[in-house]
Amino acid sequence: MTRARPDALAVQGEVLLLNHKTRILNFAARSRLPAMYGFREFVDAGGLVFYGPKWTDLFRRAAILVDKILKGAKPGDLPVERKYSRFPTA
Numbered sequence: 001m002t003r004a005r006p007d008a009l010a011v012q013g014e015v016l017l018l019n020h021k022t023r024i025l026n027f028a029a030r031s032r033l034p035a036m037y038g039f040r041e042f043v044d045a046g047g048l049v050f051y052g053p054k055w056t057d058l059f060r061r062a063a064i065l066v067d068k069i070l071k072g073a074k075p076g077d078l079p080v081e082r083k084y085s086r087f088p089t090a
Contacts, residue, residue, distance in 0.1 A: 006033065013038025013052045021045055 009028050011017060017024065018041060025047055028035040035042075036049045043050040061081065069075055 002031070009033045009035035011035060011037045011042065 036051055037047045038052045040050045
């Protein structure tokens with residue numbers, strides 16, 4: 001990456017990357033790269049921007065679906081859920 005000289009950095013929301021959070025943040029700062037991260041923890045530690053899901057909401061919804069299945073609902077009969085954005089699309 002240092003040879004390629006990127007214009008920006010987009011760090012995916014991959015759990016394994018959390019183990020290297022400090023190293024990634026230091027690289028972005030040293031290289032003066034604007035960076036967007038897939039986990040809020042990066043921004044809490046000094047990163048620029050976070051864009052990703054609210055994991056507690058995802059886990060809560062998953063628990064509700066598992067509860068329905070354990071109570072006898074067929075997974076194929078459960079509706080596909082979509083959380084609508086606060087921002088309307090055209």
